[in-house]
Amino acid sequence: xxxxxxxxxxxxxxxxxxxxxxxxxxxxxxxxxxxxxxxxxxxxxxxxxxxxxxxxxxxxxxxxxxxxxxxxxxxxxxxxxxxxxxxxxxxxxxxxxxxxxxxxxxxxxxxxxxxxxxxxxxxxxxxxxxxxxxxxxxxxxxxxxxxxxxxxxxxxxxxxxxxxxxxxxxxxxxxxxxxxxxxxxxxxxxxxxxxxxxxxxxxxxxxxxxxxxxxxxxxxxxxxxxxxxxxxxxxxxxxxxxxxxxxxxxxxxxxxxxxxxxxxxxxxxxxxxxxxxxxxxxxxxxxxx
Amino acid sequence: xxxxxxxxxxxxxxxxxxxxxxxxxxxxxxxxxxxxxxxxxxxxxxxxxxxxxxxxxxxxxxxxxxxxxxxxxxxxxxxxxxxxxxxxxxxxxxxxxxxxxxxxxxxxxxxxxxxxxxxxxxxxxxxxxxxxxxxxxxxxxxxxxxxxxxxxxxxxxxxxxxxxxxxxxxxxxxxxxxxxxxxxxxxxxxxxxxxxxxxxxxxxxxxxxxxxxxxxxxxxxxxxxxxxxxxxxxxxxxxxxxxxxxxxxxxxxxxxxxxxxxxxxxxxxxxxxxxxxxxxxxxxxxxxxxxxxxxxxxxxxxxxxxxxxxxxxxxxxxxxxxxxxxxxxxxxxxxxxxxxxxxxxxxxxxxxxxxx
Numbered sequence: 001x002x003x004x005x006x007x008x009x010x011x012x013x014x015x016x017x018x019x020x021x022x023x024x025x026x027x028x029x030x031x032x033x034x035x036x037x038x039x040x041x042x043x044x045x046x047x048x049x050x051x052x053x054x055x056x057x058x059x060x061x062x063x064x065x066x067x068x069x070x071x072x073x074x075x076x077x078x079x080x081x082x083x084x085x086x087x088x089x090x091x092x093x094x095x096x097x098x099x100x101x102x103x104x105x106x107x108x109x110x111x112x113x114x115x116x117x118x119x120x121x122x123x124x125x126x127x128x129x130x131x132x133x134x135x136x137x138x139x140x141x142x143x144x145x146x147x148x149x150x151x152x153x154x155x156x157x158x159x160x161x162x163x164x165x166x167x168x169x170x171x172x173x174x175x176x177x178x179x180x181x182x183x184x185x186x187x188x189x190x191x192x193x194x195x196x197x198x199x200x201x202x203x204x205x206x207x208x209x210x211x212x213x214x215x216x217x218x219x220x221x222x223x224x225x226x227x228x229x230x231x232x233x234x235x236x237x238x239x240x241x242x243x244x245x246x247x248x249x250x251x252x253x254x255x256x257x258x259x260x261x262x263x264x265x266x267x268x269x270x271x272x273x274x275x276x277x278x279x280x281x282x283x284x285x286x287x288x289x
Numbered sequence: 290x291x292x293x294x295x296x297x298x299x300x301x302x303x304x305x306x307x308x309x310x311x312x313x314x315x316x317x318x319x320x321x322x323x324x325x326x327x328x329x330x331x332x333x334x335x336x337x338x339x340x341x342x343x344x345x346x347x348x349x350x351x352x353x354x355x356x357x358x359x360x361x362x363x364x365x366x367x368x369x370x371x372x373x374x375x376x377x378x379x380x381x382x383x384x385x386x387x388x389x390x391x392x393x394x395x396x397x398x399x400x401x402x403x404x405x406x407x408x409x410x411x412x413x414x415x416x417x418x419x420x421x422x423x424x425x426x427x428x429x430x431x432x433x434x435x436x437x438x439x440x441x442x443x444x445x446x447x448x449x450x451x452x453x454x455x456x457x458x459x460x461x462x463x464x465x466x467x468x469x470x471x472x473x474x475x476x477x478x479x480x481x482x483x484x485x486x487x488x489x490x491x492x493x494x495x496x497x498x499x500x501x502x503x504x505x506x507x508x509x510x511x512x513x514x515x516x517x518x519x520x521x522x523x524x525x526x527x528x529x530x531x532x533x534x535x536x537x538x539x540x541x542x543x544x545x546x547x548x549x550x551x552x553x554x555x556x557x558x559x560x561x562x563x564x565x566x567x568x569x570x571x572x573x574x575x576x577x578x579x580x581x582x583x584x585x586x587x588x589x590x591x592x593x594x595x596x597x598x599x600x601x602x603x604x605x606x607x608x609x610x611x612x613x614x615x616x617x618x619x620x621x622x623x624x625x626x627x628x629x630x631x632x633x634x635x636x637x638x639x640x641x642x643x644x645x
Contacts, residue, residue: 032420080614087621090359094574095617097567101610109603221427221563228424259472260453263435266428273425274413 003132004254005247010138010207012246013145017200018223019230019238020152021193027169027233028189031089034096035076037220038103039194043069043201044118044211045111051119058121066198073194074187081190082183100217107213118209121202141203148196149239156235165189169233222249222265229269231282240280245269305499308582309492315589316488323484331596339592340487341549344494346572346588347581348541351498353570354579355507356534357514358415359423361566362430363542365410366403368437368561370543371550374399375475378551379468380444382479392481395551396490396544403543406433407536415531430566437558442469474557475550482552490548491585494541498581501537510534575616 018040025033046068050061080099084092124136156162167175168185176182204219205211222245230241245265252264272280319336345367352360374395385391410429417425441452445465452458456470469475501507509530512520521527550556572591576583594612598605620626 026420032423080618083618084621090353090574090578091617091621093359094571095614097571098610098613098617101613102607105606105610109607217563221431225424225428228421232420257439259439260435263432266432266435269428270413270425273417273421277417277421279421 008247008250012243016242019227022227023238035099037216039197040201041216043198044205069198070195073190077190116211118205231279237281337552341545343588344545346584348538351538360426362426364561364565365430365433366539366542367546370399370403370546373402374547399547400540400544404540407539411535443467
């Protein structure tokens with residue numbers, strides 16, 4: 001029971017980190033970045049290449065993976081999304097899907113469709129308390145997500161850049177009038193989101209060590225669900241939604257049915273949204289007439 | 290005043306008939322090409338899937354374009370229609386020997402089942418708005434896929450048997466056969482779909498949508514899309530009309546699914562996943578939201594495009610992705626669009642001059 005709970009929190013922490021990327025981008029650019037899941041996959045491959053092919057130790061290879069994904073996030077934003085800033089949200093959505101196809105197929109060409117065995121990055125002894133064993137991967141994942149959460153909250157509330165980000169997501173036009181560089185702020189949000197995706201990629205592949213070009217797709221969808229679950233646009237909401245989703249998934253797998261676990265996760269989401277249409281911690285939007 | 294109204298009406302009617310004409314012309318051309326044997330085998334195999342994707346795109350256009358709701362789970366309804374159609378066609382194999390009648394029955398019952406699924410999904414979904422609605426349709430699509438992935442159906446002398454566990458718990462009598470076996474999907478389907486049936490289905494769907502758009506409910510649906518609050522204030526029952534658009538769209542998707550499934554000998558539930566929903570949304574958006582002819586052309590071209598890109602081999606999906614991004618960037622950029630229009634005009638002028 002307790003070990004299921006810890007597994008759930010650990011999986012949920014990965015979802016939460018991915019969901020943070022979705023939620024930040026949504027909050028600031030009002031777009032669903034469907035390519036986010038594939039950035040996770042690229043992050044996983046980068047860490048895989050640097051450790052398995054070039055023999056780098058764990059920490060530099062994770063940093064390298066974060067670096068590559070951050071740059072990738074900025075490039076994607078500049079080339080594909082920036083020209084569409086004034087376009088309809090559907091046009092942006094389809095472009096994001098195009099980027100997602102592009103990344104998946106590029107990865108397919110470079111690394112082929114054969115699953116790669118992800119090397120274990122976290123070589124720490126497992127923690128044993130009484131008769132419960134907690135894997136080191138789970139501990140590192142949970143710790144990483146807590147650190148990221150605290151850092152992000154401090155960043156958005158204390159620093160100038162973070163305040164600029166909040167201002168832009170509140171009102172783009174007014175923020176621009178106050179002398180905030182809106183384009184740079186949006187680019188930075190994409191950079192942070194993609195960097196988080198890289199961390200999520202490494203953690204996800206450490207827990208489930210097979211790496212394929214489609215690795216990011218399903219966690220991406222689930223994390224997106226988690227972001228909506230917690231109230232999209234809200235950083236604590238993404239965290240809460242991610243962790244709850246992970247716990248529900250693991251418990252559904254353990255007690256109800258392995259095959260139906262995804263269906264149960266999505267059913268819970270639907271029930272929550274029907275009861276509370278803006279998600280758990282979402283702001284209530286007053287209706288203007 | 291009445292003159293203007295009449296003129297507008299006749300223009301819409303002309304437009305509608307052009308759409309029917311395009312479908313009929315293409316049907317005749319491909320029939321002739323097929324009978325003379327000039328049609329490549331890969332393209333020939335694509336004819337029925339193209340028909341079913343066109344129906345999917347048209348039906349999604351009803352939701353996205355005319356009703357203005359973003360749906361990301363359309364493949365779920367296709368899947369319900371597909372497997373219901375397969376169950377109907379397979380279980381009636383002995384009592385209704387005529388293949389064509391069985392196909393029609395499968396299409397109708399597939400459409401009905403998907404329509405019911407549409408109503409069940411629509412009641413909770415349509416209370417939400419915008420991105421929340423999109424995510425819930427996505428969730429429903431995934432739930433449908435997931436449940437079908439563990440659904441086992443068999444038929445014997447006593448009738449149909451269902452199980453969510455495995456094949457053994459169906460308790461089939463000797464002589465009974467399994468129709469659906471969980472993640473393996475439906476095996477050994479008798480191929481019933483014909484290109485003719487596909488073309489007729491497209492015409493029926495077109496007929497329905499084009500008449501709906503110009504009817505009282507259609508105008509109510511458009512009014513809700515343009516301004517929900519104003520429409521509600523005018524006394525339009527919002528939920529009723531939204532549900533009508535959503536459920537009929539789901540029913541059409543179901544018929545398309547049945548047509549699609551009965552074209553193959555095996556169909557797996559995984560085929561109708563999120564990516565298929567997205568693919569159909571891409572058809573609708575590229576064809577122009579709310580534009581039926583655009584949906585038809587985009588669905589047909591984009592289904593054939595990966596085949597045409599065959600010479601790029603491994604690179605073809607990469608090229609497909611780049612084409613998709615480029616088209617979105619160009620069509621949403623005023624400057625680029627004026628350049629493209631200028632080039633098109635110059636091209637037409639040149640060809641006209643040469644013709645003279």
